[in-house]
Every structure is written in C-alpha cells, then in structure tokens.
Amino acid sequence: MPGKQANLFPFNDVDALAPALRSHIIACQNAGITRHNVFKIGVSGGSLPSTLAQALLAEPTSEEDKVQFDKWEIFFADERAVPLDHEDSNYALVKKELLDKIPAGWGQPIVHPINTEFLNDTQELADQYEQVLVNSFAKGDSVKLPIFDLLLLGSGPDGHTCSLFPGHPLLRETDAWVAPIEDSPKPPPKRITLTLPVITHSVRIAFIATGAAKKDIMKQIFEEGNGLPCALVNEATGERCSWFTDNAAVEGVAYPRRGFL
Numbered sequence: 001m002p003g004k005q006a007n008l009f010p011f012n013d014v015d016a017l018a019p020a021l022r023s024h025i026i027a028c029q030n031a032g033i034t035r036h037n038v039f040k041i042g043v044s045g046g047s048l049p050s051t052l053a054q055a056l057l058a059e060p061t062s063e064e065d066k067v068q069f070d071k072w073e074i075f076f077a078d079e080r081a082v083p084l085d086h087e088d089s090n091y092a093l094v095k096k097e098l099l100d101k102i103p104a105g106w107g108q109p110i111v112h113p114i115n116t117e118f119l120n121d122t123q124e125l126a127d128q129y130e131q132v133l134v135n136s137f138a139k140g141d142s143v144k145l146p147i148f149d150l151l152l153l154g155s156g157p158d159g160h161t162c163s164l165f166p167g168h169p170l171l172r173e174t175d176a177w178v179a180p181i182e183d184s185p186k187p188p189p190k191r192i193t194l195t196l197p198v199i200t201h202s203v204r205i206a207f208i209a210t211g212a213a214k215k216d217i218m219k220q221i222f223e224e225g226n227g228l229p230c231a232l233v234n235e236a237t238g239e240r241c242s243w244f245t246d247n248a249a250v251e252g253v254a255y256p257r258r259g260f261l
C-alpha cells in the first residue's frame with residue numbers, strides 16, 4: 001500500500017469505541033473551527049447515526065470536550081431518494097438518533113437535507129445537492145473540490161461506502177461532486193452519493209465498522225488491494241483515514257492496530 005497506512009483502532013465494544021470516536025471528532029471540529037470558523041462534516045446512514053449519537057450526546061468531561069454544535073454544518077455523504085420522513089431516509093435517521101436529542105443549550109447545527117422537490121429525477125437531485133455544496137464550499141470562487149473537515153463513513157458487507165458499490169461505474173466518476181445511482185444493490189435503489197474524489201479530499205475520514213458480520217470484508221479491505229470502495233479510500237488517504245472498529249469486526253485481520261491515544 002503506497003505511503004502511510006490508514007489507522008485501525010479496534011475496541012472491545014461500541015461502549016469503548018464511542019468516547020474515542022468523540023475525541024477524534026472533537027479534534028477534527030476544533031481544527032475546522034481554527035481553519036475557517038466552522039466544522040463541515042458529512043455523515044452516513046446505516047448503523048453510524050446511532051454510534052455517532054452515543055459518542056456526541058455524552059456529557060462533556062471538560063470545556064475542551066464540548067461539542068460546539070452551533071459551529072457544525074452537517075451534510076449527507078449519501079442519501080436515499082425518498083421523503084425526509086421516510087423510514088429509508090438517512091436524514092430521518094440522523095434526526096431521530098441525534099438531532100432531536102441534542103440538549104437545549106448545546107447549540108444547533110446547520111443541516112443540509114436533500115431537496116425533495118427532485119425525488120423523481122435522481123440526476124436533478126444530485127445536481128441540486130452539489131449546488132448546496134458549491135454554495136457552502138465555493139462561495140462564488142471556483143474550487144476544484146469541496147474539502148470536508150471530516151467524513152464519517154460506514155462500510156457495507158460488500159466493501160461499499162456511501163453509495164459507491166464494488167465494480168460500479170460510479171467509482172470512475174471524477175468530475176461530479178455528487179452523483180445519482182438508480183441501481184443500488186443495497187435498497188432502496190435510487191440514491192445520491194458523494195463521489196470518490198470528494199471523499200478522498202476530506203481533511204479526515206473516519207470509518208465506523210462493528211460486528212462479526214464485517215470481519216470477512218475487513219480482511220479483504222485491509223489485506224488486498226482489490227479495488228473495493230473502502231480499500232480505494234484507504235489507499236488514497238493513508239493516515240488521514242481512521243477506522244473505529246470493535247474486536248469482532250477485525251478478528252483475523254492482519255494489519256497494524258494502533259492504540260488510540
């Protein structure tokens with residue numbers, strides 16, 4: 001694997017993983033605020049929002065341990081082409097698991113859901129969400145790519161991340177920041193997703209992968225350069241990429257494990 005390798009931080013369980021994930025997110029938050037007075041983060045669906053809430057809604061242990069939600073700008077790394085109150089909506093999931101539970105006085109993040117006017121045209125839906133990113137990241141300048149402060153990603157059992165699936169032509173998309181997919185192997189089929197160039201240009205990337213069901217794919221992601229979307233992100237981002245896992249998900253994975261400082 002070229003260059004520095006991704007960080008792999010295994011923990012006994014999610015209860016042990018959550019405080020470390022919080023610490024990592026707060027470090028990325030503080031760096032983002034120092035850089036441009038805002039923390040621009042992209043989040044995924046699946047099991048991530050629940051783990052994210054466990055990490056972020058814990059009582060701060062110090063002033064430095066505070067989540068400054070009023071400085072947060074939340075985007076979706078991928079989203080399903082469904083209404084915002086639909087059971088398949090990542091926005092609905094993040095709202096239920098996290099946003100609705102943020103205590104008063106902790107501040108409220110700016111959140112960018114998809115524009116559901118365009119649900120019937122996934123290309124329009126993707127273009128409109130890309131414009132949301134342009135308005136936030138470019139502000140009239142012509143920037144080549146948005147640079148997120150942190151992307152929180154999941155890893156599917158087939159090695160997909162966001163809505164980028166193994167062998168899918170979308171993996172070769174190099175111009176669009178946000179792309180539509182209408183044949184997602186993971187239902188529902190119609191979605192939009194950040195593209196690989198956007199993902200790999202994030203300042204930091206953190207994957208959260210837990211459970212024994214992930215151990216086979218984790219071996220493939222970490223042991224062979226096989227073009228799996230998660231492996232492509234690892235190889236393109238090196239030490240900017242960290243994996244927060246439990247021991248069950250990395251059983252048998254021969255890869256340098258780091259103690260989370």
Ligand SMILES: O=C(O)[C@H](O)[C@@H](O)[C@H](O)[C@H](O)COP(=O)(O)O
Pocket residue numbers: 044045046047048078079080090153154155156157160161162163186208
């Ligand atoms: O919208 C989605 O479906 C998710 O963004 C997707 O990419 C998810 O992160 C992976 O499928 C892992 O999901 P689990 O963590 O639930 O296994």
